[in-house]
Amino acid sequence: MRLSRKSEYGLRALLELTKAYDQVALRRSDIAAAQHVPVGFLETILLELKRAGILGSRPGVQGGYRLIKPPEDVSVGQVIRILDGPLAPIPCVSQTAYQTCRDCPYSRTRDCPIQNVMFDVRNAIAGVLDGYTLRAFYDRNRNRRVRKSPKRRGNSPLSSTQGTSDPQ
Amino acid sequence: MRLSRKSEYGLRALLELTKAYDQVALRRSDIAAAQHVPVGFLETILLELKRAGILGSRPGVQGGYRLIKPPEDVSVGQVIRILDGPLAPIPCVSQTAYQTCRDCPYSRTRDCPIQNVMFDVRNAIAGVLDGYTLRAFYDRNRNRRVRKSPKRRGNSPLSSTQGTSDPQ
DNA sequence: ATATAGTTTAGAAAAATTATTAAGAATTAC
DNA sequence: GTAATTCTTAATAATTTTTCTAAACTATAT
Numbered sequence: 001m002r003l004s005r006k007s008e009y010g011l012r013a014l015l016e017l018t019k020a021y022d023q024v025a026l027r028r029s030d031i032a033a034a035q036h037v038p039v040g041f042l043e044t045i046l047l048e049l050k051r052a053g054i055l056g057s058r059p060g061v062q063g064g065y066r067l068i069k070p071p072e073d074v075s076v077g078q079v080i081r082i083l084d085g086p087l088a089p090i091p092c093v094s095q096t097a098y099q100t101c102r103d104c105p106y107s108r109t110r111d112c113p114i115q116n117v118m119f120d121v122r123n124a125i126a127g128v129l130d131g132y133t134l135r136a137f138y139d140r141n142r143n144r145r146v147r148k149s150p151k152r153r154g155n156s157p158l159s160s161t162q163g164t165s166d167p168q
Numbered sequence: 169m170r171l172s173r174k175s176e177y178g179l180r181a182l183l184e185l186t187k188a189y190d191q192v193a194l195r196r197s198d199i200a201a202a203q204h205v206p207v208g209f210l211e212t213i214l215l216e217l218k219r220a221g222i223l224g225s226r227p228g229v230q231g232g233y234r235l236i237k238p239p240e241d242v243s244v245g246q247v248i249r250i251l252d253g254p255l256a257p258i259p260c261v262s263q264t265a266y267q268t269c270r271d272c273p274y275s276r277t278r279d280c281p282i283q284n285v286m287f288d289v290r291n292a293i294a295g296v297l298d299g300y301t302l303r304a305f306y307d308r309n310r311n312r313r314v315r316k317s318p319k320r321r322g323n324s325p326l327s328s329t330q331g332t333s334d335p336q
Numbered sequence: 337a338t339a340t341a342g343t344t345t346a347g348a349a350a351a352a353t354t355a356t357t358a359a360g361a362a363t364t365a366c
Numbered sequence: 367g368t369a370a371t372t373c374t375t376a377a378t379a380a381t382t383t384t385t386c387t388a389a390a391c392t393a394t395a396t
Contacts, residue, residue: 001170001171001255002257004352004354005353005354011282012273027371027372028373034273035273036272038355040354040356040357041354043374047373047375058373059361059362059364059372059373060364061364061365061370062364063363063364063373064373065373088169089170090171090176103204105202113305117244117296117300120296121296121297124293125292125293128285128288129285138281140284173384174384174385195340195341196341196342197341208386208388209386209387211342212344225341225342225343227341227394228340228342228393229341229395229396230395231394233342
């Protein structure tokens, strides 16, 4: 259930690119330095984000990468899907990349217990990540959620202001 | 964000063991056959669940594995933690296995955007998985959640998820 | 004692993740 | 044009994690 380095690096890079949105292009080396990520790896990540239509780039002197979509229109969920694939814990509950299970004893009955649980998990994850825009991700103290209040637990929408209540 | 085979196999095995709860012990070979999982791998999985106190076992003729905790008292989240480790996408938001990030540029400010997002994800995942008992997992059409549904049918003891780590 | 079945450790095999390299192509400045 | 800069692409190396196997060992019941 772990977030890959790839997605982590990608999100860190997007933090920088959101900051520079509508201003300057950032060189991969600048991004790598600012966020302490290996420049070579970052390269492949930025390329993937470019192919996905989130980033634009230009070679040459004033070149570099820039965010070409408004940060309000890109969700963290989208980014992770691009870099890591579907959010769903198992393919048979993915909305964006559904696949039947190959050797599940329940695949005939259409009522697999694991599928049932993981369906809820998938929705819980997507509910959080698809509701988080890059904008909210960047200036992280307000406007965090873009959608109406999440249905997870009866908390108030902004309840997890979480000024870092030290976990554990 | 994927569920490992290990956890999947473990949960499948627990499905069989829940069915046989308070009745018979199941041999690993029986479980492996019923759920189409490699018997050698299953072995190590069952052992881990045993060490964690969820299963008991006995060698010899009428031997095998059996669930030694009431299925009402074991959550799917517990099982996955035992087999796969923390539910949290990154260690710095884990409630059960917190670790500081080693090279995060934000680790000083105590206000890391990634940490903020993943904190919510962690809680969303744990909210689902810790609310799902083995009992609900097994007879999956009713009483799915243990927390939200006040009406329990039958006379099950239900000491309400004693072992599950309470998120928050 | 014997057959049955779990226990334990080590580690092999396979897959996924993480990263590097190097040659190439586009852009700008001059 | 040429040179400097910076992205582009593909191949692949390195590392880690996951998945699985093997074999010797121990416990239980009859």
